[in-house]
Amino acid sequence: MRASAYYCGMVTxxxxxxxxxGATVGLVVVGVIVRATESGMGCPDWPLxxxxxxxxxxxxxxxxxxxHRTIAAGIGLIVLGVVAAxxxxxxxxxxxxxxxxxxLALVLFQAWLGRQTVxxxxxxxxxxxxxxxxMAFAGLQVWVYIRSGYPEKLPGITxxxxxxxxxxxxxxxxxxxxxxxxxxxxxxxxxxxxxWPLMGGTPVPPITELAAPQILHRYxxxxxxxxxxxxxxxxxxxAGSPRRVKRLLEASLGIFAVQCIIGALQIVTxxxxxxxxxxxxxxxxxxxLTSAAAVTALLEARVGSGRSNxxxxxxxxxxxxxxxxxxxxxxxxxxxxxxxPAMLLAARGMPSPLLIGAALIGGxxxxxxxxxxxxxxxxxxxxxMARTKSRPLVAGSISIGSALRFASLLGIASxxxxxxxxxxxxxxxxxxxxxxxxxxxxxxxxxxxPQNIVIGGAAGALxxxxxxxxxxxxxxxxxxxxxxxxxxWTPPHFWALALRIGPDYAAAGVPMLPVxxxxxxxxxxIWLYTILLVAMSLILWAVAGMGLVxxxxxxxxxxxxxxxxxxxxxDVLGDGALRGATRLYRFSITYLTVIFASIAIDxxxxx
Numbered sequence: 001m002r003a004s005a006y007y008c009g010m011v012t013x014x015x016x017x018x019x020x021x022g023a024t025v026g027l028v029v030v031g032v033i034v035r036a037t038e039s040g041m042g043c044p045d046w047p048l049x050x051x052x053x054x055x056x057x058x059x060x061x062x063x064x065x066x067x068h069r070t071i072a073a074g075i076g077l078i079v080l081g082v083v084a085a086x087x088x089x090x091x092x093x094x095x096x097x098x099x100x101x102x103x104l105a106l107v108l109f110q111a112w113l114g115r116q117t118v119x120x121x122x123x124x125x126x127x128x129x130x131x132x133x134x135m136a137f138a139g140l141q142v143w144v145y146i147r148s149g150y151p152e153k154l155p156g157i158t159x160x161x162x163x164x165x166x167x168x169x170x171x172x173x174x175x176x177x178x179x180x181x182x183x184x185x186x187x188x189x190x191x192x193x194x195x196w197p198l199m200g201g202t203p204v205p206p207i208t209e210l211a212a213p214q215i216l217h218r219y220x221x222x223x224x225x226x227x228x229x230x231x232x233x234x235x236x237x238x239a240g241s242p243r244r245v246k247r248l249l250e251a252s253l254g255i256f257a258v259q260c261i262i263g264a265l266q267i268v269t270x271x272x273x274x275x276x277x278x279x280x281x282x283x284x285x286x287x288x289l290t291s292a293a294a295v296t297a298l299l300e301a302r303v304g305s306g307r308s309n310x311x312x313x314x315x316x317x318x319x320x321x322x323x324x325x326x327x328x329x330x331x332x333x334x335x336x337x338x339x340x341p342a343m344l345l346a347a348r349g350m351p352s353p354l355l356i357g358a359a360l361i362g363g364x365x366x367x368x369x370x371x372x373x374x375x376x377x378x379x380x381x382x383x384x385m386a387r388t389k390s391r392p393l394v395a396g397s398i399s400i401g402s403a404l405r406f407a408s409l410l411g412i413a414s415x416x417x418x419x420x421x422x423x424x425x426x427x428x429x430x431x432x433x434x435x436x437x438x439x440x441x442x443x444x445x446x447x448x449x450p451q452n453i454v455i456g457g458a459a460g461a462l463x464x465x466x467x468x469x470x471x472x473x474x475x476x477x478x479x480x481x482x483x484x485x486x487x488x489w490t491p492p493h494f495w496a497l498a499l500r501i502g503p504d505y506a507a508a509g510v511p512m513l514p515v516x517x518x519x520x521x522x523x524x525x526i527w528l529y530t531i532l533l534v535a536m537s538l539i540l541w542a543v544a545g546m547g548l549v550x551x552x553x554x555x556x557x558x559x560x561x562x563x564x565x566x567x568x569x570x571d572v573l574g575d576g577a578l579r580g581a582t583r584l585y586r587f588s589i590t591y592l593t594v595i596f597a598s599i600a601i602d603x604x605x606x607x
Contacts, residue, residue: 009089365414457490534558
């Protein structure tokens with residue numbers, strides 16, 4: 001009898017969820033129609049319309065807004081039904097009950113946001129927040145619906161590779177793209193460029209405050225397209241990837257291609273209401289598909305693990321230290337060293353301390369997220385390397401599932417924080433760095449090519465560009481040269497370390513250059529990249545109009561770097577000794593710190 005009641009309750013629960021999801025998509029579509037027809041203020045008061053329950057019969061804008069509100073009210077009632085069904089019929093399903101209550105909290109918050117949108121006369125901030133919450137609400141519905149198809153108790157995730165992490169990154173990127181698109185609507189910049197895919201006849205137009213939302217949306221669209229392609233390829237190539245995840249990602253990629261065509265038609269038709277409506281409807285569909293792929297991948301990883309995987313029951317202090325260690329704070333610190341000087345150079349002085357703090361916090365969150373994802377993917381490698389075998393995931397002090405939640409929260413927080421406190425350009429570049437590091441470097445390059453560090457170094461070279469963008473909101477030649485400076489610094493730095501721990505990489509099966517090409521070729525490559533590094537530092541002096549402080553540091557530091565790289569090459573070619581590798585590795589850290597400190601000092605000195 002109990003089993004029958006539970007079955008009937010679950011059927012009702014899932015039917016209500018399907019109804020809720022359909023109503024939510026309908027609400028989003030009607031909301032776009034309201035926006036496209038400029039009916040957002042069709043009812044100037046809330047919750048009534050012109051002080052009445054039923055709007056005036058001859059005012060179609062009032063009726064569109066009223067229909068929008070009515071669907072929203074209906075969604076509230078459906079959510080109450082979902083909560084009631086879960087509490088009454090799904091006893092023992094705490095995850096579903098808790099998520100149902102979370103849906104109720106979100107719908108109440110969304111109702112308050114709807115009120116604020118009316119009171120603020122559809123301000124850009126309120127419109128973007130309204131859409132962001134609606135998409136989060138829809139994403140949570142997807143999670144609840146898919147989770148209801150699995151048992152309450154599932155083993156922990158013991159292994160998370162590309163088939164798990166790639167869909168997560170894809171879903172996060174799509175959500176971010178939704179916000180970039182909403183920002184275009186909020187700033188009314190949809191037609192600032194009359195052409196497509198070019199912008200004013202060029203793919204790289206000047207980034208002004210007015211044009212930035214449209215430019216970023218188009219750039220973000222291209223990046224997210226690449227993220228979806230990479231995620232789909234990663235999942236397809238990985239053995240044992242769930243078929244449903246593959247199909248969901250393939251479907252989202254196909255619809256994304258159609259979505260790009262609709263985006264172009266918006267320009268051609270000058271934002272005809274039907275193109276706006278279809279554009280947001282397809283965007284919502286892509287978000288639901290990628291969300292479903294991410295949720296399915298996570299749940300299938302738990303089902304497939306076959307055994308529990310929980311963190312050790314240590315003290316709170318030891319747990320906190322383990323989570324901190326998972327973020328690789330030394331690497332984060334090294335990345336942030338390049339951020340603040342770039343901000344000072346962009347401002348040609350001292351920016352607001354609050355802005356500097358915001359950029360550092362957002363950058364820390366982003367870099368930490370990327371590093372945690374890296375630790376999750378490389379847990380098997382870390383277990384075979386003496387240098388990394390004590391890391392938290394290998395030692396069992398943190399579970400894979402907890403690490404995934406931690407990495408995801410850090411990544412989401414970094415994007416939202418940077419977007420809210422700095423500029424959308426800085427948030428975009430942060431998202432780009434995170435996606436590139438996790439998808440391209442960690443999941444594709446690291447185990448497949450000795451050029452992993454060279455190409456993957458692009459992610460680590462973005463912090464100074466992010467710092468610059470946090471101040472100016474744009475990217476010019478100077479931050480690109482700062483990017484190149486760090487980019488060319490990366491191979492000598494990491495290959496010097498790899499020369500010392502080559503046996504570790506060989507044992508782990510990582511195709512680092514010293515493992516495949518040997519010390520002599522590695523030393524030669526270090527020498528060549530050091531030449532490029534020093535040349536780039538001097539080009540930066542000329543282009544950025546730097547002063548004598550920077551020129552002196554770049555010249556002296558570059559000469560020492562060249563000398564040490566040359567000595568290392570001579571030692572390797574002579575007696576085969578690697579005694580200079582550790583010294584070069586340590587000096588490279590000093591060099592990066594000092595040269596960026598000189599950039600900061602030079603920027604503060606009066607001209």
